[in-house]
Amino acid sequence: MINRHLRVVLAEDSVVLRDGMVELLATRGCEVVATAGTAPALLAAVVEHRPNVAVVDIRMPPTHTDEGIRAAVEIRARTPEVGILVFSQHVETVWASRLLAGGAAGIGYLLKERVARTSEFMDALHRVAGGGTALDPEVVTQLMRGGRRGRVDTLTPREREVLELMAQGHSNRSIAALLVVSERAVEKHVAAVFTKFDLRASDADNRRVKAVLTYLAESGG
Template sequence: MRLMIAEDSALLRAGLERLLADEGHHVTAAVADADALLAAVTADPPDVTVVDVRMPPTHTDEGLRAALHIRRTHPQVGVLVLSQHVEQRYAADLLAADTRGVGYLLKDRVARVEEFLTALQRIHDGDTVLDPEVVRRLLARTRHTDDLRHLTPREHVVLTLMAQGHTNTAIAHHLFVSKSAVEKHTNAVFDKLRLPRDDSTNRRVLAVLRFLGT
């Protein structure tokens, strides 16, 4: 893959660049701020960008805003956002539009090299990747929403796995059930969340957005 890194910590930035190069990937740019990232993406769009949420000058949401801009202007570029802590609003903002090729991971997940590399590959393939801890916090935030309270425990699990970007086949494998059983649960989730049945909407995306509280 052709990758770009935006991370203001020089040590982490260099570590990521070395790790990815050792795995055979080509890091086309490794920058310390959002403006440099946007300029690099405009000049030579990569396959996937790895972006820290908080970068100079204010260290608040520069990285996230850059990631959202990339999603709008270069939808073919995958985006993996890294955050030190679970910041629910940022995750919800990132997933409020097209969720294909998007990921949100906590930085300590980078230390689990195989998980990190797998996440990059999934994003490159067009999947959605959410850190399990992010999903857990978002579920806790939305647990008391009226529609979500109607879901059974198994339907909650299925919706959680959907929010992590898993396909029905992957969910079936994870839960040791048939794909048809998963389809039954997902349809029940869609109905209980009162999602429209028409060709102009994606009920799966709408269910995840409802789950995230957006």
């Protein structure tokens, strides 16, 4: 793990936890350029400071339901170059799926009670800032709602390659350019992935998200 200097915006409404995390990050060589106790303050801080990564709690004032992760989705849309590490006690499946809809690159989602060592958190932070993915297996499990395992093994090498690029957030057109094939060929591969993963067009959730989550769950994230 390259321990490069990171600029971080930290959104956490608990003052005690927020101060503790600021101290922790500082001792690990990170610069907390701003802290936020509300979702609007988080959005403003990201726009102003353009950090490498934003650490976001889900439940923030005023309703303490999903303000934080809603803000994370907005950050993803406005400034996709900013990594997002959701750090919460809760799994918010609907908004987490929306956060991952554009691909899992630069996205992390850790559960506070399941992080056993400080090094795990720091590793995830650096991975997300570098464009990688850090999803707690419990998060993936809940997002998949008990989906069957082992389906990635049924893919052809090219289908797996297409799925890996989907996980990085590439569109069909972008994948076609990268693989030097037609967009129609990519569409056929994507359709084959959906079929093998039993993801029907009538599914309420985004099929690309579920396909990516299956890939991450079975490849170790």
